[in-house]
Amino acid sequence: MSKNIKIRKGANIKLEGAAERVKAEAPKATSFAIKPTDFHGLTPKLVVKEGDSVKAGSPIFYDKYNEHLKFTSPVSGKVSEIVRGAKRKILEVKIAPDGANSFEQFDVSDLSSDVKVKELLMASGLWPLIKQRPYDVVANPQDSPKAIFISAFDSAPLGADYDFILHGQKEAFQAGVNALSKLTKGKVHLNVRGESAPDVTFKEAKGVERNTFSGPHPAGNVGIQIHHIDPVNKGERVWTVNAQSVAMIGRFLLTGKADFSKTIALAGSEVEKPKYYTTVVGSNIASIIDGQIKAGDNRIISGNVLTGTQVSKDGYLGFYADVVSVIPEGREPQFLGWLAPNTNKLSFSKAYFSWLMPNKKFNLNTNMNGEDRAFVMTGQYESVLPMDIYPVHLIKSIMTKDLEKMENLGIYEVAPEDMALCEFACTSKMEVQKILREGLDLAQEELG
């Protein structure tokens, strides 16, 4: 039974610089990198050395605890540098493309069983596109999830529009869905936006349970959708795949080539002409943003402004990113900033005036707008988290490392991105996502 669900709690953050629905080809990247840090909790084992030649789809490193789970090169070329951090932790494996664009060829003729599909996805490096709840980490291939969830829309600020990106990729998307449906005994849920008609890619997808979600962000977050349709209980596993990733998986299974090209939105107030670009996973950011952003002190974020990762101008596009956001830094102290009317600032509270301008698009910068404090205000987190969960108490239980309480209060159901709005709204400027991630790590370690 497909469901129509209306989300009431939450809020849309309307920002300047939404990407225009136009696709352009980004210039070929001059350097690529695959970053183990994109895959939370992964311990990588390298299989290449600096100077090795690789093809697109050749393994770069694998998971220490599962040698079959490979992470592969998105492009053919030479391993140019292995960047290590403290304790020799691998931060980036850089690859210089050779321009030949040669692919490793996989045999995709037999997709009859889940074992075959898993083997192919793990060998080709596409498996990490499948993530699991609880804990929001790369799915463990040995698990059997009770359902697989695909969110067909991104409600985050400046989020990518999958209806636009996947228009005309119906076959690839369907092939991806077919493969995923082999991996679970339960249903594959495809959750589309309730306010507008979905693209034919989603509308005509077969073998899925189509649910609609309407309402403000985080309605498009897959964690919220799981909570309302088939919540995760202790010991259960649910897998999630981003809509564009489904099409990438499908494309691979149709062609046998690990093609990591994707469409991303370049958006934000500091972008000259925000629009969509086709590029490849792991491309250097410069290939996307060069000549596209305004002068000044800007922050480049691989991902959206709520959950993304800050990257430098010579950084790289993250593995999961569908958006590159560029917003101004906010390093200027403001005289009596707490007292000023600040009509250019956004607040969910009515202590500022932004609530009088519900349609205004804001140009927000990275200023904290205040200082760290202990919890004082109540009800703020609850009003932007559309889940039957007490977020402040959950966060407090994590701060005190009380595992039993964390479990009771619903740690299995949340991922940092689901509580990003809580972090935005917090008067006391708590680092909600960071704290939650620590809690998830602890729970995974202790409770499994």
Place this chain on the structure above:
Amino acid sequence: MQFLRNIFDNIRPNFEKGGKLEKYYKGFEALETFAFTPGHVTHNGTHVRDAIDLKRTMFLVVIALVPSLLFGMWNTGHQHFLALGEMTGLADGLMDKFLFGALKVLPIVIVSYGVGLGIEFLFAIMKNHSVNEGYLVSGLLIPLVLPSEIPLWMVAVATAFAVLIGKEVFGGTGMNILNPALTARAFLFFAYPTKMSGNTVWISTAGESTVDGYTGETLLSQAYNADKGADFGGIAYDAAGNHFGSIADTMWASFWGWIPGSIGETSVFAILLGAALLIATGIGSWRIMLSFLVGGLVMSGIFNAFAVNSFMAVHPLQQILMGSFMFGMVFMATDPVSASQTEMGKWIYGFLAGFLGIMIRVFNPAYPEGIMMAILFMNVMAPLIDHYVIQANVKRRLKRVPVTA
């Protein structure tokens, strides 16, 4: 404001690591962040942040208190001149009354802020934590719940007690169990009862002789003593011993607030102005206010229906208009730290506080007000209420788990 910015930038190195005033950094930080919202930027996590911070939040509560404060100043003067039998009309000598009151009230405010903020800064420097803005509100709440005749040294002692024992021992703002301002009031109430209740503390007579028949009783005390021969519940006395014409007049006077009482508590009108701001900005919980009001009306309605004495017979509307019911409802019960934190909990907490407040007021044999005790009691009970509300959520979650044989 470049000038001020330069000053801060110039003296900053003294307070930073290695500077000679390093240990006073938190004090410097408090002043600097007060003048300039700092240029701190976000790290990973959310890259943008809501404009709201604790300074703005607390400042809006202070603004919400201003009508009560200004009215309290005028009323202090008004009650003084009434007692002397001079300028007894409401409109007479507006500025004289206001100035007289301001001279009485401002020193209390200054002492409260001075002592309270002094201790806050001291603790911030000693324990190396940031100065929390919570005291901006407590520092104004304390004077408003005291009688205007309170000796200043008592204000200082009570403030010190409230900040130290009510707040800092628990770890500062956000960790306290009891509302600090009510803690200060309760401390004075039990330590120096003769300065906190009775007929002589509410009105400043400045040593001059009062008019004949003048008592200085509050409405509550009149209602309370109604059993003992005085007349209430229909016809009440005003401060100068004149009859209010009717219960409607009594209500009228207690709504506007030209009656004896603590500095900020008398004018329901001024309090409602503040309440409107708190509710409009979402800073005060309307759930707590509404359920508190309902709780008070229900209890006084029950008393009214089954009255065996004249205090119980007081009209429910009159009950909530007099005394500190409204002030407690809007400014004390809604303190987010000491109140319940869950939505459901707020309904229960508010209702019980209002309900118990009227019950204590009417049945307490010692003194004729119970709101303070009721809110303090519910502050203590709030975590328990939250516990059961959350436990219900936990049970719902456990029920969902499919039963495996």
